Amino acid sequence: MDRRNNTNLSDFVLTGLTDSQELQLVLFTLFLLVYLISxxxxxxxxxxxxxxxxxxTPMYFFLSNLSLLDISYTNVITPKTLENLLISSKSISYMSCFTQMYFFVLLGVTECLLLSTMAYDRYVAICNPLYYxxxxxxxxxxxxxxxSYLIGLMNSTINVLFMNRLHFCDSNVIHHFFCDTSPLLALSCTDTHGTELMIFILVGSILMVSLITISVSYLSILSTILKIASTSGKQKAFSTCASHLLGVIIFYGSVIFTYLKPRKSYSLGKDQVASVFYTIVIPMLNPLIYSLRNKEVKNAVLRAMQKRRGTRPLK
Structure with a gap:
């Protein structure tokens, strides 16, 4: 990236979440706790x-990759956010800003596709168990x-290449707590319609394919569950996908709210709340959702604890 060909700025300034020092300390403590739990x-x-x-098994192979993504995801955003809550200077270099945006988009797209892959896995497990x-x-x-990683890499590379063509000459203040596409587009002093259209098409296409995969999978799952005669059988079948469905609703809801709209609809307050949710909170919620609601994971933890104590493990 040749910064000199695109802007005369050496760095950006992130406005953060609040100017109140008291509230910054509260948010720092809260975000640090969420970060450690994540x-x-x-x-x-x-x-x-x-x-x-x-x-x-395949389900837990995907789940381990989801956990790896969440660790990477929260490390891209949260440490810099915590730093900016403690210091008065909230500057970030041009290269660091675009690097943060690159990995944020890469991991976000990959997680989006991985969630649709997990939906397909649940479809095969419930609708075609003999062939699973x-x-x-x-x-x-x-x-x-x-x-999923490859498509995320390609999407992120295209995104950053288009964003790098923009000029940032009037101001270097990013009205956000991290380097995201929407506030950077709002900051640019050049025509952004081409870049906005490209991002909308890329993100929209990935979300559409993912949501179609998830919707078709869960409609088939629901149809299969309704055909099960016993109530216990229905509950058992639904419990195998309930955690994933909850994770999908939370993740996709916040992403669609933030990105599938034109730049003029960008709202600093609302978008920051949604961004805090899917960049900092969701990586913490995912392991809780998939462990607290999952009997197999609970049993695995008990077996590990019993093995450590030298007692006979659960089967």
């Missing part, structure tokens, strides 16, 4: 899945995860 929770999920052989071991082979699972 790192420990997701790292714990990866460790439990890795150590317990009963969790070596054959269809969801290790090779296919690896290809689906690799493909």
């Amino acid at each position: 790192i420990l929770g997701n790292a714990g999920m990866i460790l439990i899945i890795h150590l317990d052989i009963q969790l070596h 071991p054959v269809v969801m082979s290790k090779r296919l699972c690896c290809c689906l995860v690799f493909g």
